[in-house]
Amino acid sequence: MAYKKIMAILVATCLLTTFILQKPLTTSAKVKNDIAFDIKEKISEISPLETNSIIVNNESINLYVEFKDSESALNSFKEKYKEELDFIKQNLNLEQLTMDNWEEYYNNIIGMEDLIVEIPNNILENKHLLLGFFDIFENSFKNIEAIKYYDMVSQKRTGATLEELENLSYLIPYTSEINDSEGKFISMEDEELESIKLKEGERKEEQKSSRTYGINLNNAINYASRHAPAGSYNSPAYNYFTWGDCTNFISQILAAGGVSHISSSSPESGWWFRRSNSGDPYNPYIYSQSLSWIRADTFARYWGVSYRTTSHSAFSGKLYAGDIIGYDGSSDGDWDHLGFITQADDYTANYGGKIYYDYKVAQHTTDYHAWTSTSTNGWENLGDSGYTYGLIRD
Numbered sequence: 001m002a003y004k005k006i007m008a009i010l011v012a013t014c015l016l017t018t019f020i021l022q023k024p025l026t027t028s029a030k031v032k033n034d035i036a037f038d039i040k041e042k043i044s045e046i047s048p049l050e051t052n053s054i055i056v057n058n059e060s061i062n063l064y065v066e067f068k069d070s071e072s073a074l075n076s077f078k079e080k081y082k083e084e085l086d087f088i089k090q091n092l093n094l095e096q097l098t099m100d101n102w103e104e105y106y107n108n109i110i111g112m113e114d115l116i117v118e119i120p121n122n123i124l125e126n127k128h129l130l131l132g133f134f135d136i137f138e139n140s141f142k143n144i145e146a147i148k149y150y151d152m153v154s155q156k157r158t159g160a161t162l163e164e165l166e167n168l169s170y171l172i173p174y175t176s177e178i179n180d181s182e183g184k185f186i187s188m189e190d191e192e193l194e195s196i197k198l199k200e201g202e203r204k205e206e207q208k209s210s211r212t213y214g215i216n217l218n219n220a221i222n223y224a225s226r227h228a229p230a231g232s233y234n235s236p237a238y239n240y241f242t243w244g245d246c247t248n249f250i251s252q253i254l255a256a257g258g259v260s261h262i263s264s265s266s267p268e269s270g271w272w273f274r275r276s277n278s279g280d281p282y283n284p285y286i287y288s289q290s291l292s293w294i295r296a297d298t299f300a301r302y303w304g305v306s307y308r309t310t311s312h313s314a315f316s317g318k319l320y321a322g323d324i325i326g327y328d329g330s331s332d333g334d335w336d337h338l339g340f341i342t343q344a345d346d347y348t349a350n351y352g353g354k355i356y357y358d359y360k361v362a363q364h365t366t367d368y369h370a371w372t373s374t375s376t377n378g379w380e381n382l383g384d385s386g387y388t389y390g391l392i393r394d
Contacts, residue, residue, distance in 0.1 A: 039128065039129065039132045039329075039330050039331070039385050039386030039387075040065070040132075040136075040330060040331070040332075040386060042129055042132070043129070043132050043133055043136055043330070046073060046076050046077050046080055046133060047067050047068070047069065047072055047073030047076050047077070048067070048068045048069075049065050049066065049067060049068065049136065050065070050066060050067075050068050051063065051064075051065045051066075052066075052143065054147070054150075061172065061176045062172075062173060062175070062176050062333075063139075063143045063146060063147075063172060063173070063176075064139035064142055064143050064172075064173055064332055064333055064334070065136060065139060065332050065333075066136065066139040066140040066143060067136065067137065067140065070099070070137065070140050071099060073133075073137065074097070074098075074099060074102065074137070077133050077137075078097055081126065081129075081130060081133075083122070083123075084122075084123045084126055084130060085097055085105070087119075087120065087123055088105060088108060088109065088112075091117050092108050094108070102134060102137060102138075103138075105134065106131070106134035106137075106138070107243035107244055108243075109127065109130050109131055109134070110131065110243075110244055110337075110365055110366075111242070111243075111244070111365045111366055112124070112127060112366075113366040114230060114365070114366055114367060128329070128385040128387075131329055131330075131336075132329060132330040132385075132386075135329050135330045135332060135336060136330055136332060139332060142171065142334075145171055146168065146171035146172055149164075149167065149168055149171060150168050150171075153168070163269070167268060169301075170297075170298060170301055172333075173332065173333020173334065174297075174300075174301065174305065174333050174334065174335070175333045176333065196311060196313050196314045196317070197313070198313050198317070198348045198355045198356065199348065199355065200348055200349060200350050200355055201347060201348060201349075202347065202348045203346055203347055204317060204344075204345075204346040204347070204357055205317070207320050214258075214259055215254065215257035215258060215259055215322065216257045216258045217257065217321065217322045219256050219257050219258065220253050220254065220256055220257030220322065220340075221321060221322070221342045222256070223235070223252065223253050223256035223257075224249075224253045224256075224340045224342055224362035224369070225342055225362060225369055227249070227252070227362075228249070228340075228362035228363060228364065228367060228368060228369035229367060229368060229369050230366075230367040230368060231367070232367070234248070234249065234252055235252065235256075237275065238252055238273070238275075238287075239285075239287045241294065241365075244365050245364040245365050245367075246296060246337050246338050246339070246363055246364050246365050247293070247294050247295055247296045247299045247338050248289075248293065248294045248364070249340075249362075249363065249364040250299065250324055250338045250339075250340055251271070251273065251289075251292075251293045251294070251299070253340050253362075255273070261273065264290060266290075267288070267289070267290050267291050268290070268291060269290065270290050270292070271290055271292045271293055271299075271302060271303075272289060272290050272293060273287070273288075273289040273290075273293050274287070274288045274289065275287055276288075296326060296335045296336055296337055296338050297334040297335045297336070299335075299338065299392070300326050300335040300338070300390060300392050301335075303324075303392055303393040304392070304393060305326070305335070305390045305391065305392050306391055306392075306393075307390065307391040308328075308388050308389060308390045308391070309388070309389055310331070310383050310386070310387070310388055310389070311383060311389075312354070312356055312379070312380050312381075312382065312383040312389065313354075313355065313356050315383075315389040315391075316356035316357040316358075316359060316372075316380075317356075317357055318391055319341050319344045319357065319359045319391070320341065320344050321341055321342060321343055321344055322341065323340075323341040323344075323391060323392075324338060324339070324340055324341075324391075324392040324393050325338065325339050325340075325341060325361070325379075325389065325390065325391060325392065326338045326339070326389075326390040326392055327379075327382055327387045327388065327389055327390065328387060328388040328390065329382075329387055330386065330387075331386055331387065331388040335390060335392075337363075337365075338363070338392070339361040339362065339363035339379070340361065340362045340363065341359050341360065341361060341362075342360045342361075342362050342369065343359065343360040343371075344357060344358070344359040344360070345357050345358045345359065349373075351372075351373040351380065352373075354380050356372070356380060358371055358372055358373045359371070359372055360372070361377055361379060
């Protein structure tokens with residue numbers, strides 16, 4: 001599992017001796033496992049991008065790709081997508097987009113289809129670019145966090161603890177790589193960046209017996225099917241995050257399937273959810289949870305990503321009922337969204353000119369339970385927009 005590889009990286013990282021910023025790399029620079037995706041090219045047309053790196057064990061480790069000038073990028077974005085942003089502002093009662101409220105726009109665009117109002121086609125067509133911009137825009141803040149955190153722990157006379165190094169591993173792209181103490185190349189997670197051509201009627205390989213370890217699949221699927229559709233929300237035992245409930249929902253599905261919580265006193269560790277009484281009749285409960293319970297990227301890294309690809313055909317051939325899937329919206333090195341498979345075909349068919357194994361996704365934000373071949377679900381088109389697909393907890 002990818003989690004084991006992360007732990008191997010942490011041991012190797014104990015040998016860190018230097019931590020410096022190198023000269024920025026442009027997005028046209030060739031970096032191992034870095035592909036020039038269309039969505040990045042489109043976003044770079046708004047404002048130039050760059051990728052900074054750090055030195056770990058004498059090896060260059062990439063940070064997240066970011067805008068060279070965030071404020072200039074935001075101004076260019078506001079000018080280029082004025083119509084779309086005005087629509088979002090007016091219908092969601094938001095203030096004018098600024099450096100201080102960009103996250104509100106980002107979160108609301110994610111769940112745009114859940115709005116009661118009708119959304120113009122041109123705005124829906126540009127949704128991937130709008131999300132892609134904010135996905136890259138947030139990276140400068142993430143990079144600052146990673147640099148500050150490591151700078152803090154590396155200055156300690158006693159050295160960084162294993163827990164601190166593990167926290168650091170969550171602050172850099174999953175595509176970042178490192179040499180261990182023996183010079184062996186270690187990746188943050190397994191990958192098969194393959195592309196395959198399918199023919200109509202092809203049968204899927206036999207399902208692995210270990211796919212659904214430690215889970216009551218029927219209970220998990222029943223919960224997912226019942227609470228995924230729009231308006232169904234979650235079981236009363238849980239809260240619902242209007243700004244983004246996809247990972248919270250996936251965690252509930254696992255819990256419904258009997259997967260035990262991994263408790264911790266810190267939200268930065270373990271995988272857990274708690275509800276306590278507040279004594280307030282209007283807000284009777286207090287909810288708390290680990291970051292891995294509610295954040296897509298943290299969840300994916302915690303449980304491990306066994307397979308990733310930019311090919312939807314290849315991706316569809318790996319899927320079975322009970323699988324957790326995710327996508328990286330701009331292929332920048334962190335996971336943005338999760339879904340759960342309740343059904344999957346074992347033969348290929350042609351759907352609108354695309355040949356793949358159809359599968360039914362239960363997800364939140366946007367909330368639905370639908371086959372990929374339907375208009376409700378759009379997973380089959382994500383690869384065309386430069387997204388990376390991932391198979392989690394395999």
